[in-house]
C-alpha cells in the first residue's frame with residue numbers, strides 16, 4: 001500500500017489532500033519534526049534529503065519533494081485531470097506550484113518557522129523572522145495576481161495539483177494571522193469547501209478552519 005510520511009499541519013497536508021481527492025487507499029506514517037524524526041538513520045535510508053513529504057509506493061520506490069509527488073500522482077491517475085492538457089495551463093500550474101513550494105514556503109515560511117537555521121542569536125532570529133514575513137507577503141501578492149487572471153477561483157479553470165501547494169501556504173498564513181489578499185482568500189474559501197480538504201483538515205486536527 002502507498003505510504004505517506006507526513007506531519008499534521010505541515011506542507012504534507014497538501015499531499016494528503018491530493019491522495020483524498022484521488023480517492024486512493026493509502027496509509028500514513030506520522031513524522032515528528034520537532035523530535036527530529038527526519039534526521040534518524042531509518043528515515044534517511046528512505047529519504048536521504050531528510051524532508052517530508054515522502055511517498056513510498058507499492059514497490060518500495062520513495063518519491064521525495066512536493067513537486068515530484070504531485071507530478072507522479074497527476075500523471076499516474078489522469079482520470080481526475082489534476083494536470084491540465086493544455087500546455088499554457090500546465091505552465092501556470094508549474095509556475096504556481098514551484099513558486100508556492102520553493103519561494104513562498106522555501107524562502108518565506110522557512111525563515112518564520114525555523115529562524116535558528118539562519119541565525120544563532122535571539123536578535124538575529126527576530127530579524128530573520130521579520131525578513132520571512134516580508135517574503136511571505138511578497139509571495140502571496142505574486143500568487144494573488146496570478147489568481148486574478150484565472151477563469152475560476154483556482155489556479156486554472158479546474159482544481160489542479162497546484163491548488164494544494166497554494167492552499168497549504170494560505171492555510172499557514174491564516175494560522176499565523178497574516179491577512180490573505182483578495183484572490184488568495186477566494187481560493188482558500190473555495191478549497192475549504194471541498195470534501196477532501198474538509199476531511200483532511202478535520203483528520204489533522206484543524207477542523208476549526210472548515211466553515
Ligand SMILES: N[C@@H](CCC(=O)N[C@@H](CS)C(=O)NCC(=O)O)C(=O)O
Pocket residue numbers: 010011012033038050051052053064065066067101
Ligand atoms: N523541497 C522539499 C521541502 C519540503 C520541506 O521543507 N518540508 C519541511 C516540512 S514542511 C521539512 O521536511 N522540514 C524538515 C527539514 O528540512 O529538516 C519539498 O518540496 O518537499
